[in-house]
Amino acid sequence: MKEIFETYDVVVIGGGASGVAAAIAAVQNGAKTALVERSAYLGGKATAAYVGTICGAYLRSENQLGRFVSGGFLKQFVSELQIKSKTDLIKGKEGLQYLPYRKSAFKVLCDDLIRANKIDLFLQSTVHSASKKGSTIDNIELLNYDKNIKLQGKSFIDCSGDATLIDLLSLDLISSDQYQTSTQVFSVSDLTADNIENFKLSMMKSLQKGMRESGLTKAAKRLSIMPGASDFNQLYFKLSIPFEVTFETNRMTELNLYARSLVMEIFDFLKKGNKNFENARIVQIEDQVGIRTGRRHLGKKILNKREVLASIKDPTSIARGSWPIEYWSMDSKPKMEYFSLDDFYDIPAACLCSDSIDNLYFAGRNISADDEAIASARVIGTCLQTGFAAGILASDKVNGIEALESIKKVQNKLEF
Template identity: 25%
Template structure:
C-alpha cells in the first residue's frame, strides 16, 4: 500500500460505503439508506447500472423457469420494475433457453431509474471514481482510496460493501478469493450489440435452431468467422430494434488490463462479423443498420471471494435450503465456457434453492460484505447465481445487513440472522416463495 497520507486531496466519512454502482450496488445502497444509515456509492462510470445498462437489456432471475414460472425476487428490486413499467420502458419476454421469463427494458431509461432510486433514498453518489487502494487496521478495512478528476479521496466507513463485480476491495485488502488463477477457467466474455431498422415480423419468423444452422453454413463457406455457432437475438422495447448476445472471447484473467484491452478490440471486430452474417442470412435484416455496441465488453466471471460459506453445484441442483437464507434462485447453471457452446444444467421443475447470508461475508473479515457476481460460490454455482435478479436481491440483503450491523454494534458475521431475515421480509424481499406469477402488464 502506498503512503496515502501524502496524496489525499480530501477525506470523506460515511456509515456505509458501497463500491460499484451496478444492480447489486444500487440495491445495496438503497437498502442501507432505507434503514436510515448515511450511505455513499462509488461508481467508475458517469451513470449507474453496471451490466444492466452498459451491456444488457434484460433482467433474468426474477422468475423461475418452467410452467409455474413464479416470481422469486421482490422488495427494492420491485421498485425498479415499477418505475420501468410506469414509463412503458419494459416488457415481459418469455425466454427460449428456459432460463425463465425475462424483463426486457430500455437501458437508457434504466439509467435514470437507478438514479431516481438512489437520489430518492438520499444516497451520496460519486461518479467517475476508481478504487485504487484500501486502508486497513488488521482485518478491518477502515477506508478506501479513490482517484478521480478532483484528485485522491479517502473515504472512511463503518462497513464497506464490495459490489465491484471483480471483488476489488476484497483483493486489495488481502482477503482470499477464487476464480481467476483457479483450477477452472472463468467464463467467456461477450460484446453485445443492437441493430435497428429490422423488419420485426420477418425477424421472428425463424427459430434459434435455424439461425444456428445458418451460422454453421456461413462458417462452412470460409467467408465468415463466427467462433460461437449459437447465441441469441431478441426483440426490445423499441420497434425495429433487436438486441444480440453472440460474441464470445476467452481470456484467462479479465482483470489483466492488457488482455482486457485486446478483448475489447476483438469483441467489436467479432460483433461486426456477426452483424454481416445477420444481414446476409437472417430474414428481416437486409436493411438493418448497426445501432450500438455495448459500452464495454461483458465480463461474466473474475474473482469470487472465499466467504464464510461457499455455494456449490450440489446446493444449486439439489435445491438446498439454508437457515441463514436471504434470497432464492431457480435459474439454471449457464456456463459460457471457453468452447463454442454453452453448458446448461437445470433444477427440477418448479424448484428453487436459497442463498445463505454467509456467502456475502469474506472469510475472516470484520466489516466487509460483498454483493453481486463476486459472491462466494464455486464456478458452477456462480453460473446460476449471477443472474441480475439475484444480484439485486443480494444487494438488498447486504445493504440491509450493513445497516443492521451498525445499528446493533456488531460485525456483519455476528448479526442476528433472524433480525436480518425479518427486516428483509418486512421490506418485500422473497426468501420463501409461494406466490404465483406476477403480471407487470396490469
C-alpha cells in the same frame, strides 16, 4: 496527503444492480451511505453490457406466471423497471421466466432511486486503494474524475463484480481455472423482412454459407438475437466471444478490441450477402464486452453446486435463487442444470460476509460461491436480493445489532 471527503457508516463500491440495491437498503436502514461507481451511469453489466433481460426474479414454473421468488425490494425494482420499459414477461422453455428491459429505463430508474433515497453518489470515480487497521477496513481512495479523495467508512460492501478489494488488500479469494465466456451485444436498424422467423432463418443460412465457403469467422455461429427487448425496426444481437477470459494486465483491452472486430466482420458480411441487411446500420456496439464471472471473495461460507441443485433451505437465508446453473464454456451454447420447478435455493448470509475482515460484506456476482453456484446466483434478480441484504447486514453491524437479528430483518423485508 489525500483530501478526506467524508466519513460514512456504509461505503458501497460499484453501482451495478447489487450496489444500487445495497446502497438503498443501507440508507433506508438509517446509515449514512456512499455509493462509488467508475462509469458515468449506474447499472453495471445491466447497462454497460446491456444483457437485456432480468433473470432470477421469478420462479421457474409451467403453470404460475410471474410469481416473484421474493418480495420487497426485488419486486418493487423489477415492477418499476417493467413499467418504465413497457415490456412483457417472457415464458421460455423449461418454465423459465424473464423480463426484457430497456437500458435507458434501467439507468433512469437507478438515478431516481439514488436521488429519492438521498445517497451520496460518486460517479466517474474509481476505487484504487484501500487501507485496513488489523482486521478492519478504515478507508478507500478513489479518483473522483480528476481528484484523488479518501472516504472513511465503518462498513464496506464490495459490489464491484470483480471483487476489487481482493487485490487492493491482498485478501484470500475464490478463483476459477477457467472463467465463463463473454458476450458482446450490438444493435442494428433498417433491416427488412416479412417476419422474424424468416429473418432468422435467412441470416443463419447466409452465415453458414459464409463460414463454409468464404472464410467468414467461425464465431458467426455464436450470433443470436436477444429476446424481447428488440422490435423489428431495431434488433439487438448477442455475439458470444471465443476468447479466453483471464485477469492478466490489459487482457480486457485485447478482448474488447477483438469483440468489436468480430462484430464488424460479421455485420459487413451480412450487409453484402443478405438482402435483409442491404440498408442496415449498426446503431450501437455496447460499451463493454459482458464478462460473466470473475474472482470472488472468500466468505464465511462458500455456496456450492450441490446446494443449488438440491434447492437447499437455510434458516440464515438472505436471498433466494430461482435461476438454473447456466454455464457458458467455449461451446456456442450454455450448459443448463436445473433444480425442481416451482422451487428455489437459499443463499445463507455467511456467503456475503468476509472470512477475514470484520467490516467487509459483498454482493452480486462476486459473492462467496463456487464456479457452478455463481453461474446461477450471478443473474440480476439474485444480485438485487444479495445487494439489498448486504446493505442491511452492513448497516446493522455499524449499530452493533446481532447478525441473527439482521438476518430476520432481511427475511421480513424481502417477504420470505
